[in-house]
Amino acid sequence: MQNFTYHNPTRILFGAGQIGSLRREVPQGVRILLTYGGGSIKANGVYDQVKKALAGFDLLEFGGIEPNPTFEYLMKGVELARQEKVEFLLAVGGGSVVDGTKFMAAAVPYQGNEWDLVGRHIAPRSALPLGAVLTLPATGTESNGNAVVTRAATREKIAFSSPLLFPRFSILDPETTFTLSSRQVANGVVDAFVHTLEQYLTYPADAPLQDRFAESILRTLIEEGPRTLADPTDYNARANVMWCATQALNGLIGAGVPHDWATHAIGHELTAFHGLDHAQTLAIVLPNLLWVQRTPKREKLVQYAERVWEIRQGTEAVRLEKGIIATRAFFEAMGNPTHLSAYAVGEERFPEIAERLEARKALPLGERKDITREKVLEILALAR
Numbered sequence: 410m411q412n413f414t415y416h417n418p419t420r421i422l423f424g425a426g427q428i429g430s431l432r433r434e435v436p437q438g439v440r441i442l443l444t445y446g447g448g449s450i451k452a453n454g455v456y457d458q459v460k461k462a463l464a465g466f467d468l469l470e471f472g473g474i475e476p477n478p479t480f481e482y483l484m485k486g487v488e489l490a491r492q493e494k495v496e497f498l499l500a501v502g503g504g505s506v507v508d509g510t511k512f513m514a515a516a517v518p519y520q521g522n523e524w525d526l527v528g529r530h531i532a533p534r535s536a537l538p539l540g541a542v543l544t545l546p547a548t549g550t551e552s553n554g555n556a557v558v559t560r561a562a563t564r565e566k567i568a569f570s571s572p573l574l575f576p577r578f579s580i581l582d583p584e585t586t587f588t589l590s591s592r593q594v595a596n597g598v599v600d601a602f603v604h605t606l607e608q609y610l611t612y613p614a615d616a617p618l619q620d621r622f623a624e625s626i627l628r629t630l631i632e633e634g635p636r637t638l639a640d641p642t643d644y645n646a647r648a649n650v651m652w653c654a655t656q657a658l659n660g661l662i663g664a665g666v667p668h669d670w671a672t673h674a675i676g677h678e679l680t681a682f683h684g685l686d687h688a689q690t691l692a693i694v695l696p697n698l699l700w701v702q703r704t705p706k707r708e709k710l711v712q713y714a715e716r717v718w719e720i721r722q723g724t725e726a727v728r729l730e731k732g733i734i735a736t737r738a739f740f741e742a743m744g745n746p747t748h749l750s751a752y753a754v755g756e757e758r759f760p761e762i763a764e765r766l767e768a769r770k771a772l773p774l775g776e777r778k779d780i781t782r783e784k785v786l787e788i789l790a791l792a793r
């Protein structure tokens with residue numbers, strides 16, 4: 410096992426009715442900025458619940474944060490927060506709202522070009538404190554220090570992180586997710602599944618506990634994903650998926666083991682160029698990446714096929730391939746196509762994606778740094 414430091418400071422308040430606890434969680438006597446997205450929280454009553462819980466608090470609002478939040482729009486919120494001397498940010502919504510709010514938290518006190526926090530990965534020295542009410546289980550942002558922001562002007566989508574950006578608390582009420590479309594539910598399950606694989610499907614690190622944590626998340630998502638899709642108001646299915654998504658990217662399963670993240674890096678480019686949902690890109694890239702990387706990932710792929718999909722018959726090569734086929738079939742069954750042909754993405758884009766990654770010095774990718782420009786092109790070609 411590799412050395413690691415593990416510290417997750419986010420307080421999780423999980424379950425129906427927990428929005429009422431907001432009063433106790435936000436600091437008293439400070440000006441709060443409530444941030445949200447395109448209006449789903451107004452349509453499903455979450456906004457009303459939050460306002461009720463915080464009646465009497467000094468509360469301002471900044472709505473309209475887009476899916477795949479943009480630097481340009483978030484800067485309006487940064488200016489508002491500076492002008493109004495906001496001291497606490499409360500994000501209410503999905504991963505985009507929480508990520509966008511994390512950017513604002515770092516940008517408000519930052520003196521300099523705020524894009525540098527993202528584009529040049531300048532570590533913020535301070536940040537406003539933030540809390541979250543999560544309405545879409547997927548990203549794990551409710552309990553990590555990461556955020557992904559897009560610069561619309563240049564179509565760059567970039568992840569950054571800081572220990573200062575962990576939410577102080579996150580409220581996870583599965584009932585808030587009942588109004589999600591099946592597309593967003595599928596996206597959430599696939600995103601959490603791929604987060605787990607990016608930290609598990611690498612090479613053996615003699616870390617059996619992390620492996621079994623990861624396998625438990627994967628098996629639970631395989632069971633609960635279709636259940637939650639079939640009945641949007643099945644509270645326990647929603648609760649199980651929600652807790653899986655948090656556990657998939659809160660640092661626990663990734664402690665002391667190698668990470669991949671190549672699927673995410675390639676996927677972010679597809680979103681930046683073509684506007685595909687984050688998890689739609691992952692469903693397309695991952696199965697093809699696993700196939701291209703089947704030799705360096707052989708040992709973990711065989712373990713994955715056996716322990717997650719119960720594939721025990723045939724040679725190693727057969728079992729490994731069956732595991733990849735089962736993964737693809739799971740994404741498709743959840744409603745996420747695994748080929749680019751389902752979207753309007755032409756082959757002419759592939760070299761541009763590889764060049765982008767190269768220009769950003771992101772290549773070679775992967776846990777062994779062996780996903781070169783040529784392999785990126787091979788993965789995209791297979792994904793056609």
Ligand code: NZQ
Pocket residue numbers: 445446447448449450453474475476477478502503504505506508544545546547548549550553555556557585586587588589590593596597600658673687
């Ligand atoms: O904007 P509103 O009106 O709120 O609608 C949203 C949005 O249109 C809607 N929605 C959210 N909760 C809902 C709801 N609709 C009905 N009922 C509800 N309860 O869903 C749509 C998508 O929301 P979004 O927040 O964009 O989705 P998600 O949570 O999947 O977040 C995706 C973003 O997170 C980033 C992605 O790259 C993408 O930008 N990621 C962040 C990570 C992190 N911080 O650790 C890791 C991930 O790998 C990922 O990259």
Ligand code: ZN
Pocket residue numbers: 548600604673687
């Ligand atoms: Zn993701």
